[in-house]
Amino acid sequence: MGNPGRFDRDPAPVPGANAPTVAKMSLNLTVNGTPRSVEVFPMARLLDVLREDLGLPGTKEGCGEGECGACSVIMDGQLVNTCLVPAVQAQGADLLTIEGLARDGTLGGLQRSFLLCNGAQCGFCSPGMVLAAEDLLRRCPCPDEAEIRTALAGNICRCTGYVKIIDAVRAAGEARP
Amino acid sequence: MRGDVPACAVAVPASLEEALGLLGREPGRWRPLAGGTDLMVPFAAGRLPDTRFLSLQRLDALRAVEADEEGVTIGALATYTQVRLHPLVQRHLPNLVRSALATGAVAIQNRGTLGGNLVNGSPAADTPPSLLAYGARVELTSLRGARWVPYEAFHTGYKQTVMAADELLTRIRVPRPGEGFHFYRKVGTRAAQAVSKVCLAAFVRVADGVVRELRIGLGSVAPVPCRARSAEAAVLGRSLDAAVLETARSALQADIQPIDDIRSTAHYRRTVAGNVLVQMLTDLNAWINLRK
Numbered sequence: 001m002g003n004p005g006r007f008d009r010d011p012a013p014v015p016g017a018n019a020p021t022v023a024k025m026s027l028n029l030t031v032n033g034t035p036r037s038v039e040v041f042p043m044a045r046l047l048d049v050l051r052e053d054l055g056l057p058g059t060k061e062g063c064g065e066g067e068c069g070a071c072s073v074i075m076d077g078q079l080v081n082t083c084l085v086p087a088v089q090a091q092g093a094d095l096l097t098i099e100g101l102a103r104d105g106t107l108g109g110l111q112r113s114f115l116l117c118n119g120a121q122c123g124f125c126s127p128g129m130v131l132a133a134e135d136l137l138r139r140c141p142c143p144d145e146a147e148i149r150t151a152l153a154g155n156i157c158r159c160t161g162y163v164k165i166i167d168a169v170r171a172a173g174e175a176r177p
Numbered sequence: 178m179r180g181d182v183p184a185c186a187v188a189v190p191a192s193l194e195e196a197l198g199l200l201g202r203e204p205g206r207w208r209p210l211a212g213g214t215d216l217m218v219p220f221a222a223g224r225l226p227d228t229r230f231l232s233l234q235r236l237d238a239l240r241a242v243e244a245d246e247e248g249v250t251i252g253a254l255a256t257y258t259q260v261r262l263h264p265l266v267q268r269h270l271p272n273l274v275r276s277a278l279a280t281g282a283v284a285i286q287n288r289g290t291l292g293g294n295l296v297n298g299s300p301a302a303d304t305p306p307s308l309l310a311y312g313a314r315v316e317l318t319s320l321r322g323a324r325w326v327p328y329e330a331f332h333t334g335y336k337q338t339v340m341a342a343d344e345l346l347t348r349i350r351v352p353r354p355g356e357g358f359h360f361y362r363k364v365g366t367r368a369a370q371a372v373s374k375v376c377l378a379a380f381v382r383v384a385d386g387v388v389r390e391l392r393i394g395l396g397s398v399a400p401v402p403c404r405a406r407s408a409e410a411a412v413l414g415r416s417l418d419a420a421v422l423e424t425a426r427s428a429l430q431a432d433i434q435p436i437d438d439i440r441s442t443a444h445y446r447r448t449v450a451g452n453v454l455v456q457m458l459t460d461l462n463a464w465i466n467l468r469k
Contacts, residue, residue, distance in 0.1 A: 078258070089234050150282075
């Protein structure tokens with residue numbers, strides 16, 4: 001009916017779709033200890049910058065709206081959901097992603113603990129889960145179960161039932177020097 | 178990702194004056210962007226009409242939390258994490274600490290700001306009931322000057338506020354409540370991440386077993402966060418007994434206009450709001466009896 005080629009299931013037109021393209025910005029970051037610079041649009045999500053511009057696909061997109069924690073990284077010492085951070089607000093930031101936890105092919109302590117305790121099944125939530133746990137252990141080196149549950153409350157896992165993840169975090173805390 | 182990223186420009190002013198200048202020259206053209214935890218969701222979904230954003234990230238003066246004899250002043254850009262960890266907020270405003278803990282989870286609390294929570298205008302936000310219970314005011318600033326507005330008068334309708342297009346919300350001022358009873362309860366699908374179905378905060382001052390001062394703030398039960406004026410009136414000047422509790426529960430029904438939506442039903446919200454009110458009054462009664 002007057003709109004050939006357009007079906008009900010086509011995405012709705014994007015607001016501002018006809019607006020002119022703005023200039024990219026130079027985004028300077030420290031990623032896992034290495035200075036990096038990329039040209040990106042200021043409202044690009046940090047999640048997409050990491051995965052597509054910086055070539056670090058370890059950070060996952062789950063819900064894309066800050067509910068599931070799969071895209072969590074540590075930015076300037078704080079856990080953040082990268083799907084909710086516009087690139088412009090990451091200017092000058094120091095980022096730790098899942099790729100930064102292993103050193104020279106050797107897994108970090110939390111990663112080993114997740115392996116030993118079977119804290120991963122499909123693995124999709126694991127990068128965010130491990131970084132949320134890393135953030136906790138930095139703030140609270142020997143957490144109890146309640147502290148672990150609070151710290152991981154923003155990270156959803158649909159496989160494990162969480163018990164083994166909590167075991168893994170507790171064991172990693174106990175193993176830290 | 179359906180937001181039109183290449184079409185969106187972002188201004189990053191280095192000072193409040195610069196930010197207000199831009200808003201003053203082109204009112205309504207620039208959408209202020211604080212921590213992004215609310216705006217990035219509709220933006221990524223392609224549901225935000227804006228293509229010009231004013232990122233407040235460099236306005237460090239608006240992150241300060243300060244206290245004096247009369248109250249606590251919280252910069253609009255203070256995050257939930259900052260608010261809940263601040264010793265003076267912990268000492269004087271326990272409901273605000275509980276509100277901040279009830280909002281999202283760690284990663285949201287690290288980015289989301291108190292000012293953003295108010296300006297976003299959601300009736301389901303978790304800090305407004307506490308700010309209503311404490312009688313907070315908000316500072317709205319433009320190049321024309323600054324004005325203080327009682328937070329109670331800030332929201333004028335669903336997602337509508339008294340803010341002019343050239344104004345920014347700059348500070349939140351919470352008077353020290355002093356000696357009294359503090360209560361906060363959020364009811365959601367789960368403790369973390371969930372958007373509230375019902376939220377209730379209260380501050381109560383009691384003398385000689387009688388309720389002398391009482392403010393109850395409610396969330397998720399009306400188009401805006403609101404006071405429970407009828408329920409308050411049913412309790413003020415009285416000592417608490419079973420009849421007063423039931424009168425208050427009935428009176429509360431006149432204070433709220435809940436709706437059916439994806440998170441709950443109007444019926445559930447009416448029932449649970451009454452139950453949480455009675456829980457608050459029961460806890461208050463126990464608190465009064467302990468102090469006799």
